[in-house]
Amino acid sequence: MTRSLPPAFDQAFLMAAGELGMCSAARLFVRELADEGGDALVAAARDRLGRAFPVFDFVAARFLDGDRAPSIDPSPVLEALAGIARLLIVGLEADFLDTLVPRLETTKIGLITEPVGIELNLRRVVANFGGRVEPVNLSDFQAWAGRRSALLTFVYGTDGHVVHVTPTWLRIAGPDARTQFRSIVGWDILGRPLFVYPRWLVEGSRDDLSRVIGSARVEEPRARPSAAPSEAAK
Structure with missing residues (x-):
């Protein structure tokens, strides 16, 4: 018998x-749902x-298509x-x-x-790294600039010259940042475009990044089991 989702799951x-x-939350939830x-x-x-949560949609779709x-x-x-x-x-x-920070042993982070984009407790997150990561106010980001400095942002899929990023990134990206930091790296943690409208995210320019790591070709997802054909095609 298939278990049902709790009312407060969302x-x-x-x-x-x-x-x-x-x-990261989607990866955790999909694993636990599959176990249950x-x-x-x-x-x-x-x-x-x-x-409502396009990144969860993507992670779940990849899991159902065999990327366990x-x-x-x-x-x-x-x-x-x-x-x-x-x-x-x-x-x-x-x-x-968690995979990146321990390997940057001599780098100030x-x-x-x-x-x-969503309500995040970032200062609590910083505390989890035991002093290896410092909290930085957005207004102070230029104090981190320099010839041996880099910016890193997470990318949630690319589409041509467009990258899907968090809204905060757009307040930093641009010509000024490119001249102040040695490298501006986008880590495409999905590797493919999202399958549904990118709620919580915004479109940024790939040209604002000196390098995008992890992008790959587009693949079609498995259709939702309960979606009507016309809905699944949207």
Whole structure:
């Protein structure tokens, strides 16, 4: 018998996204849903949450299409950041930061603590890194600039010259940032465009980034089980 989703499931996911980031929370929820009720429960959650939370929709779709345990490889990001002394991060994704931060042993790391689209407790996140990551106000980001400084933001899929990013990134990106930082790196943690409208995110210019890591070709998702053909095609 297939288990049903709890009434407050939507709110629980939103709270988790505030602590972990949208993709990291989606990875956690999909794993737990699969353990509890298999593919059927993952599909039910995607059908219920997918339009409201497009990153969850993407992660659930990839899981249902066979990508059961996607690994995180920070090596290309580390290569792009080689030789820097300071790294300022815009956005929150706990799973990805957990793989990256310990490998930047001699790098000073800061995290912008302004909201990034959903209500995030970024200062609490900073505390979880035991002093390795400093909180940085948006108004102070230029203090991190320099010839051995880099900016890193999370990207949620690309489409030509467009990248989907958090709203905070648009308050930093632009010609001034490109002249003040050695590298401006976008880590495309999905690797493909989102399947539904990118709520919570905004469109940015790929040209504002010196390098985008992780982007790949477009693949069609599996249709939602309960969606009508006309709805699934939207």
